[in-house]
Amino acid sequence: MTTTSPRSGTDAPATAPPRALVVLLAVACGATVANLYYGQPLLGEIAGAFGVGEGTAALVVTLTQLGYAAALLLVLPTGDLVENRSLVTRVLLGTAAALALAALAPSFWLFGLAAVLVGVTSVVAQILVPFAAHLAPEDARGRVVGQVMSGLLLGILLARTVASLVAEVLGWRAIYAISAVLMLVLAVVLRRVLPTRRPEHTAGYGSLLATVVEIARTEPVLRARALCQGAIFGAFTAYWTAISYELHDEHGLSQAGIGVFALVGAAGAAAAPLGGRLADGGRGRSASGLMLLLASLAVAAAGLGSAHLWVLALGGVLLDLAVQSHQVMAQQEIYALRPEARARINTVFMGTVFLSGAASSAVTGALHEAGGWAAVCWFGAALPLLGLAVWALRLRPGAGTATSVG
Incomplete structure (x- = not known):
């Protein structure tokens, strides 16, 4: 069941959020930011699957980064405009769709489009960090943000390892399919447990x-x-x-x-x-x-x-x-x-x-x-x-x- 927070962005809560909620936010940040890095250790397999050179395959990394950079400028600020719980869940649904497209893409250029969209929608990790700050009182804000950020860093550090291991067992497309399902699960769970926050x-x-x-x-x-x-x-x-x-x-x-x-x-x-x-x-x-x-x-x-x-x-x-x-x-x-x-x-x-x-x-x-x-x-x-x-x-x-x- 969800709760409603005050409309004002300056009203801090009196108590820290439940530990389970903080852990969930950390997992969500790590899982979403990891999408930016799954392709990096798979470029050889991607090049072979689509019949392109390694230099062309490396464009996947660049396209993902360009999408993420655009989202930092154009999407992230909407956390101060749009009700945050709805924003997070909608962007996560977009992430799931982009990852599904990457898993099923029949051509390299369609896969490249998916990479851009993955980069754009993975900015949800950066929406969740200030959201976590809003949920914490001033005297516990650093601790709460730190715990959420630990999940984000783990996502960055572990993404390449996880992608390599999954690709070795199930093929390179599998990591995108698995992550798409995970994004859907996170969208449903966060929709149910996050409080609402309406920016000023x-x-x-x-x-x-x-x-x-x-x-x-x-x-x-x-x-x-x-x-x-x-x-x-x-x-x-x-x-x-x-x-x-x-x-x-x-x-x-x-x-x-x-x-x-x-x-x-x-x-x-x-x-x-x-x-x-x-x-x-x-x-x-x-x-x-x-x-x-x-x-x-x-x-x-x-x-x-x-x-x-x-x-x-x-x-x-x-x-x-x-x-x-x-x-x-x-x-x-x-x-x-x-x-x-x-x-x-x-x-x-x-x-x-x-x-x-x-x-x-x-x-x-x-x-x-x-x-x-x-x-x-x-x-x-x-x-x-x-x-x-x-x-x-x-x-x-x-x-x-x-x-x-x-």
Whole structure:
């Protein structure tokens, strides 16, 4: 049975949401964001199935990312306009339809269309995160967001492994069919258990998009937090983009072995609740600087100790811990800036992070070809230091940045 929350986006509930609901939101975030990554380890099978070259098959990844980027800008802000429970369930139904099309597509170009639609509709994960923030009181918001974010990170980290294992047993199309069914189940369950939330913004969709620009312009903390998270996420992207080459070429791991190695990064997801508790305790800004430094040291260590598999694994765990903790602490702070505009704030934040990751991925490919793993690691170690510079100027305690402007 559903409940109704207050209309006002500024009215926080008195108690934290039930743990079962938080776990459900975490599972939903992980399952939906995983759709963005299922195709990456399957490109060889996709190329063979449709009779296209590997370069053409790689367009699947690009098309999915383009769809997701468009949705961050055009769909995510509607979380501040449309009743949230209905929005989530409708987008999930769209995700299920897109995944079913991918599973059944008879041609590559129809599969490419499905990839775009999967990217667009998988933005539901980013709608659920600010929704979770609305469900939590101020003193527990960091913890709740951290728990939901742990599910999202697990979805990112485990998607490639799960897709590879399912494809080996059932064929590459099976993961899309299985996920389509899962999206339908989630749509039904969330429709039944989520409370309703009617946003305050009523001026229309065009006005909504215009205020995204205004929010980015007038909130210095949001800009600084987005830049710092973009820098640390760029290091995360560089590490996980190039690590498979290092594991295969230098350590002789098979594709299955590389998939198992990716599981070690899942340990970093456990950091999300810790980051949330630090933020709830008022230590989010100080700890953010430490996480940026930890990320830089983790990638540097992975470069210097690359001859040892355990060093690479430790670097991955510490990097994931730093990235996840920093993001939760950042979101705890930015969601307090304008409670009625959390979806639009998330548009600015995640749009910056996503574009930073995409740029890092492109640079990483060129660097690895030119200088190998070492070049990638020096690049990855430098990015969080750039974020640390922004933190020192704008976010460290005593730096003088206002919490909200306008």
